[in-house]
Amino acid sequence: MQRRVLIIGGGFAGVQAAKVLGNQKGLDVTLLTPHPQLEYHGALYRTVTGRSPLEVVLPFHEIFTEQPSLTVVNDFMVELRPHVHEVRGESGRVYPYDDLLLCLGYEIAYFGIPGMQEHSETVYTIFDSLRLRNRLRDTFLSHAGREVKISIVGAGPSGVEVAGDLGTFAGLVAERYDKQPAKPVVTLVERAPRVLPMFSEEASWLAGERLGALGVELKLTTAVNACHLHHLTVNETEKLPADIVIWTAGSRASSFFEKHPALFSLDQRKKVEVSEFLQANDEDTYVLGDAASTQFSGMAQTAIYDGTFVAENLIRRAKGEAMLPYQPKPPVYVVPIGPDWAVAQEGDKVVSGEAGWAVRREADLMVLRTFLPEEKAQLHWKQGLETAKF
Ligand SMILES: Cc1cc2nc3c(=O)[nH]c(=O)nc-3n(C[C@H](O)[C@H](O)[C@H](O)COP(=O)(O)OP(=O)(O)OC[C@H]3O[C@@H](n4cnc5c(N)ncnc54)[C@H](O)[C@@H]3O)c2cc1C
Structure with a gap:
């Protein structure tokens, strides 16, 4: 049986994890994402001020060139059923998993300011x-x-x-x-x-x-x-x-986690509290990137680092090796x-x-x-x- 890894969210953390895991034999990796591209947010201001948006938009077909174990599905997770290890998408499809990587990122927040x-x-x-x-x-x-x-x-x-x-x-x-x-x-x-x-x-x-x-x-x-x-x-x-x-x-961690207080504990910034392996709720569920309560979350650099970290730990575990604990990396x-x-x-x-x-x-x-x-x-x-x- 191949181990099924389901990655939710095609931002920096999810795409990086998919890139590393997608070329591993013995894994069946699915990336669930509503968009066909990764967006490089660091260059967004230049799109606003008249420069080419092509620096921001990185299509998945250019990124996933050597990932035979990876399937990219355009869908949006609307329900998580951790007791049966399943996720349901907006399309109605159900995605079973052995390992779940939640890479849901941030949302815009207006803090209730009228208008x-x-x-x-x-x-x-x-x-x-x-x-x-x-x-x-x-x-x-x-x-x-x-x-x-x-x-x-x-x-x-x-x-x-x-x-x-x-x-x-x-x-x-x-x-x-x-x-x-x-x-x-x-x-x-x-x-x-x-x-x-x-x-x-x-x-x-x-x-x-x-x-x-x-x-x-x-x-x-x-x-x-x-x-x-x-x-x-x-x-x-x-x-x-x-x-x-x-x-x-204003931006804030994905509100998905707040809607599931029985599954996730949040810190004061409404980010998900995670273990030393970035696990949350159970040992097969990981939270990465902006939504994780880690020291430097909120930066693309951290999300990429998290994607590599969790992916490499899953590879270690598949080889029967011990997983390594998370060491926060200060961004530039x-x-x-x-x-x-x-x-x-x-x-x-x-x-x-x-x-x-x-x-x-x-x-x-x-x-x-x-x-x-x-x-x-x-x-x-x-x-x-x-x-x-x-
Ligand atoms: C304007 C701007 C400029 C920035 N500049 C920099 C910079 O210069 N340097 C830097 O390090 N950082 C920068 N950042 C921060 C950086 O973009 C974030 O830290 C980074 O995007 C976090 O990555 P992530 O993978 O956690 O989440 P995201 O990149 O937000 O990706 C999350 C993805 O998950 C998807 N998703 C959410 N919910 C679901 C669901 N239920 N089902 C399926 N998919 C879902 C979302 O659509 C999104 O595509 C900038 C941010 C902004 C807004």
């Missing part, structure tokens, strides 16, 4: 990002030569990346459509007293200076109370006019801000400017190489700096 979901744009998937890009293009064209007020809520990496690149996009739109450039007036609204609050103070300061030099207004220590069609309400009574609001302030943080500039932080070490940008481009290529053969990785990577047809 935010209805009136704001986001950058969490390729579809959100293309929609926002098209709205920006249309607004820049209808405001040629005039101001466009854009408020970005959340000065974490995504908000900062988009804020730093909007001026470039206004220029690209003007050039392509032979119009006067619109003048984006960008405000970055953040509850914390500094941008990139999860970074060191030095990295935050460098990022703040860079954003200032690019003309981005910082509104720090500012709580957003509501979002309306043409303005935000902040600090209870203040009105902040905005032609476009971009929400980058790199945030691009405007053309050819990034701030990078590894431990206490911070680099910025063109040197930071070089670190970032190297990191982009490294992620693509993890999943694609060299030639394809180079192709997607180079396309990421090319202007799209928008």
Whole structure:
């Protein structure tokens, strides 16, 4: 009997596990995913600001080239029956398993802010990002030569990346459509007293200076109370006019786990508590990536690491060897801000400017190489700096 490994979710963790396990003899591996591609989120901001989406979209047929034990099924898990080791998909199909890898990632969260979901744009998937890009293009064209007020809520990496690149996009739109450039007036609204609050103070300061030099207004220590069609309400009574609001302030671990309190224990961040082997609920169920309560979850680098970790442990166990315990791996943080500039932080070490940008481009290529053969990785990577047809 081949051991059946069922992987749910085709993000970084699930795809990495499928890649490693899919070329193992003696395993029957199924990847259940609603999409036919992996999305490289690190490059999403460049899709928003007019660069080719091909750096973001990595089709599975380019990734799974040497995985004879792997079957990819386009479906969405709607029910987990751990007592009989089965999952039911939206299609009605039932998937039995011996080992289950839950790689469900994150979801967007609006924290109940009135009007935010209805009136704001986001950058969490390729579809959100293309929609926002098209709205920006249309607004820049209808405001040629005039101001466009854009408020970005959340000065974490995504908000900062988009804020730093909007001026470039206004220029690209003007050039392509032979119009006067619109003048984006960008405000970055953040509850914390500094941008990139999860970074060191030095990295935050460098990022703040860079954003200032690019003309981005910082509104720090500012709580957003509501979002309306043409303005935000902040600090209870203040009105902040905005032609476009971009929400980058909230994501949370998949809500699937919260709906099954009898099966999963959650930490304060609503992430699933896991054993030293990333198991949850029983010893055949693993939770990987953003949804797992590990020290560095919330980063693609961690999700990839988790995918390799669980896959290699399953291979060890199949060989009759002992599984190894999880050792959290600190990620490198790199945030691009405007053309050819990034701030990078590894431990206490911070680099910025063109040197930071070089670190970032190297990191982009490294992620693509993890999943694609060299030639394809180079192709997607180079396309990421090319202007799209928008
Ligand atoms: C704009 C943006 C920029 C980012 N930039 C970086 C960066 O530069 N560096 C970095 O390290 N990290 C970055 N991240 C974070 C990174 O994208 C996440 O940490 C990473 O995606 C987590 O991987 P994952 O496999 O846990 O989940 P995901 O990548 O979210 O994948 C989960 C998958 O599971 C699927 N799924 C969910 N529920 C089900 C179900 N019931 N049935 C079937 N499938 C299901 C989802 O559709 C999704 O495809 C960024 C995130 C965003 C949004």
